[in-house]
Amino acid sequence: MVTESAAPPLVKAAKPPPALRYFRQVGVMIRAETLAELRRRETPVAMVVFSLLVLLIFSFAFDLRPGAPPDVLSGVVWSAILFSGMLGLGRGFAAERERGTLDGLLLAPVDRSAIYLARLVDNLLLMLVMEVVTLPAAAIFFNMPVWRPALLLAVFLGTLAFAIVGTLFAVIAANSRARDVLLPVLLLPVSVPIVIASVEQTAAVLSGPTLLAAFPWTRLTVGYAVLFFIISMLLFEHVLDE
Amino acid sequence: MAQLALPRQATGATATAPWIWLLNAVSLVGVMASLYLALWWTPKEAVEGDVFRIFYIHVPIAWNMYVAFFVVFAASILYLWRREPIWDRVARVSAEIGLLFTTLVLITGSIWGKPVWGVYWTWDARLTTTLVLWFMYLAYLLLRSYSSEGGQAPRYAAVLGIVAFVDVPIVQYSVTWWRTLHPQSDILAPGHLTGSMLLGMFVSLVSFTLLGLALFVQRYRVESMRDEARTLRQRLEEAEG
Numbered sequence: 001m002v003t004e005s006a007a008p009p010l011v012k013a014a015k016p017p018p019a020l021r022y023f024r025q026v027g028v029m030i031r032a033e034t035l036a037e038l039r040r041r042e043t044p045v046a047m048v049v050f051s052l053l054v055l056l057i058f059s060f061a062f063d064l065r066p067g068a069p070p071d072v073l074s075g076v077v078w079s080a081i082l083f084s085g086m087l088g089l090g091r092g093f094a095a096e097r098e099r100g101t102l103d104g105l106l107l108a109p110v111d112r113s114a115i116y117l118a119r120l121v122d123n124l125l126l127m128l129v130m131e132v133v134t135l136p137a138a139a140i141f142f143n144m145p146v147w148r149p150a151l152l153l154a155v156f157l158g159t160l161a162f163a164i165v166g167t168l169f170a171v172i173a174a175n176s177r178a179r180d181v182l183l184p185v186l187l188l189p190v191s192v193p194i195v196i197a198s199v200e201q202t203a204a205v206l207s208g209p210t211l212l213a214a215f216p217w218t219r220l221t222v223g224y225a226v227l228f229f230i231i232s233m234l235l236f237e238h239v240l241d242e
Numbered sequence: 243m244a245q246l247a248l249p250r251q252a253t254g255a256t257a258t259a260p261w262i263w264l265l266n267a268v269s270l271v272g273v274m275a276s277l278y279l280a281l282w283w284t285p286k287e288a289v290e291g292d293v294f295r296i297f298y299i300h301v302p303i304a305w306n307m308y309v310a311f312f313v314v315f316a317a318s319i320l321y322l323w324r325r326e327p328i329w330d331r332v333a334r335v336s337a338e339i340g341l342l343f344t345t346l347v348l349i350t351g352s353i354w355g356k357p358v359w360g361v362y363w364t365w366d367a368r369l370t371t372t373l374v375l376w377f378m379y380l381a382y383l384l385l386r387s388y389s390s391e392g393g394q395a396p397r398y399a400a401v402l403g404i405v406a407f408v409d410v411p412i413v414q415y416s417v418t419w420w421r422t423l424h425p426q427s428d429i430l431a432p433g434h435l436t437g438s439m440l441l442g443m444f445v446s447l448v449s450f451t452l453l454g455l456a457l458f459v460q461r462y463r464v465e466s467m468r469d470e471a472r473t474l475r476q477r478l479e480e481a482e483g
Contacts (some may be wrong), residue, residue: 110448120252168405172398176388185384186402189377190409200420216419231408235401238322 013196019129025110031120043091051084052137059141066143070206074199077138078158078237082195085162088126089170091181092119112237116167120232122171124163129140131155156219158198161225165190170234171239197221250440262459270457272449276302279442287439293357296327298442302450303343304372310340311375311407311455318403321396327469333341333403334386335461338416339454341379347372374413378406 016111058064058076135155139146146152173183188195197217204214210220280298287294311337321329351369353364365371382402389395 054281165405168401172385172401175398176385176392177390178388182385182388185377189374189381191407193409193412194373196416196420200423220412220416223454227412228405231405235322235404238397239401 005064010116017225022111022114025114026117026121029110029115036119043088044126044129046091046125047084047088048133050087051080051130051134054080054083055134055138055141064142066141068142071199071203073144073207074203076142077144078195078199078202080092080138080193081127081155081159082162084130084134085127085159085166086184086187088130089123089163089166089187090173090180090211092123092126092170111233112240114235115240116233118234119171120163120167123167124160127159127163128156131159136159144206148205148209150209151205154198154201154205154211154214154218157221157225158194158201161198161221161228162191164228164232168228168236168239171236191222194221197224260457263460265340265452265456269449269452269471272445272452276442276449281443284439284442285436290358293354296350296354298446299450300347300354301443302447303350304347305447306450306454307340307343307347307375309374309451310336310343311379311410312401314340315407318400319405320407321400322404327396330400331462331465331469333400334383335458335465337382337399337403338461339385339458340377342457343454344376344379348376365421367414367421370417370421371410371414374417378409382406429458433437 055076058079062068062078064072088155135146138144163175166183167173169183169186169190173179176182197220200217201211201221202216204217205211209211257315276298280295284295284298286292291386314333316331317333321333338349348369351372356362385402386399388393389398408438
């Protein structure tokens with residue numbers, strides 16, 4: 001019979017390098033939070049229903065029908081995505097505070113920026129899931145050619161850039177008194193470049209199949225995403241409770 | 243009740259230092275002088291005539307608006323780095339002054355716009371960018387007022403101050419380019435400045451900057467005293483409780 005402490009292990013288990021450990025931490029957090037949320041289905045369902053309703057209301061507001069100009073359609077779809085996205089951003093962090101899991105996360109020896117990264121992936125996935133329903137709905141309602149790679153790329157990049165800034169502001173807004181109202185007030189002015197760029201790119205793709213004409217906007221979106229990703233990673237630790 | 247040792251500056255806090263009187267006086271005289279220059283002394287502008295005169299106020303206020311925003315940015319960075327309350331105070335006072343000046347820029351711009359463009363508002367690049375800036379200042383102040391009393395609000399506000407300022411050139415670029423892609427009907431550019439007009443503009447610039455500084459100092463002192471009162475009140479509650 002061999003007890004645990006009888007003999008030292010013959011081969012010492014190698015410690016993973018810090019970078020790998022970091023990403024493993026992020027992965028664990030993502031699995032914990034995102035899958036829990038998607039499985040629970042509250043937030044994704046609310047987001048999807050809300051975005052469909054926005055499409056509906058805008059069709060009344062502008063009397064949209066199949067064949068409406070691509071600029072208008074692009075704006076309507078992005079309005080639905082952004083409003084619904086803010087709904088999801090707002091709920092995510094509030095739910096985590098209620099469950100008390102945030103305190104547990106802060107006690108663990110996890111790098112603060114890893115928490116941001118996990119939240120970012122979580123929010124991004126939520127928005128992408130919402131878009132999986134919204135885009136086909138818009139394609140049907142307004143006869144939009146949604147199934148073009150350039151359009152999907154434009155939507156993805158815009159969503160990513162929005163989620164990068166939104167995740168940072170969602171934490172700030174979640175800790176204040178008027179959290180539902182404050183998030184749009186904080187997020188929308190700062191996201192103006194993304195809103196313009198995304199609407200322009202999508203309109204360009206709806207008019208012609210490639211992104212070439214609107215490529216400078218794509219470049220702007222990517223640049224914005226990179227810049228604010230770096231800034232958010234640096235500033236996130238200041239935003240969490242001590 | 244426990245004895246509270248009042249900090250030394252509490253007794254002298256209300257006395258106004260001589261340099262503040264001087265600053266207020268000089269900025270008042272300066273603003274009067276620039277109004278005189280703007281409204282009477284300078285010649286009519288070639289294209290717009292007398293309508294142009296509002297620019298002697300509009301341009302310096304716009305300049306102050308950008309300076310105030312930069313101060314918010316710098317103070318926010320300093321606060322996150324040093325965590326000293328003074329920087330947080332500088333940031334929130336500057337944001338308030340900045341919002342005031344941004345509002346004035348938008349109003350004076352609209353007043354200029356009505357006779358020149360025929361409309362009070364147009365979504366041209368400059369105006370739109372300034373409106374976005376106005377919303378950013380407003381967001382900063384709303385964030386502060388909606389935050390519960392505690393150590394978090396200054397940090398959040400500092401993060402917003404940094405992010406918003408970094409975003410301003412990007413907003414400017416994207417809005418300007420959006421406008422060139424979708425041009426509106428001919429927008430008259432502000433007129434050109436010649437000789438004596440340059441002097442008028444320079445005097446305006448200096449006096450309104452001094453005015454901005456004077457307003458900042460006033461507001462800063464009020465906030466400083468308010469913070470001190472809050473600290474004393476907290477100490478009193480702790481001593482009693």
